[in-house]
Amino acid sequence: MNSNRVTLIGKLLDDPKVRTIELRGGSSDIVSLWLEVRNGERVDRFTVEIYCPAQQEAAKAMRQGVRAEVTGALRHDRWKDKTTSKWIGKVFVAIDPAEGKIKSLGLADNL
Structure with a gap:
């Protein structure tokens, strides 16, 4: 079991984006989401990258x-x-096959 686990509830700031990457012998899609999470006065935004086809x-x-x-x-x-030539980095949430999930909770009300 994966001990690196995070659950976020937030509002999608845009429609999902689909990118196709070329791999040896084929290609693979990655679906990306931009999620806004509010906690009191604080607002954070997260990228979610989904690798699980389901x-x-x-x-x-x-x-x-x-x-x-x-x-x-x-x-x-x-x-x-x-x-x-500078190093650039980002932290994101990944949903791998059989390792995570996404579900809709309906339309956001000033979340």
Whole structure:
């Protein structure tokens, strides 16, 4: 069992985005969401990247303004910028096959 687990409830700030990456012998889709989470006066925004085909289909049915519950793993990605040679990084929530889920909680009311 994965001990790196996070659950967020927030509002989708945009419709889901689908990217296709080329792999040896084929391609794979990644569905990305931009989620706004409010806690009192604090507002945080998270990127969610979905690699699980079943959860991708659930996410694709959602639209901007939907309140969603996301369970996944925190990840950190780093890469070197080709123009500046500086390292850049981001933290995001990943939903891997059989390791997380997304579900709609209906339309957001000033979440």
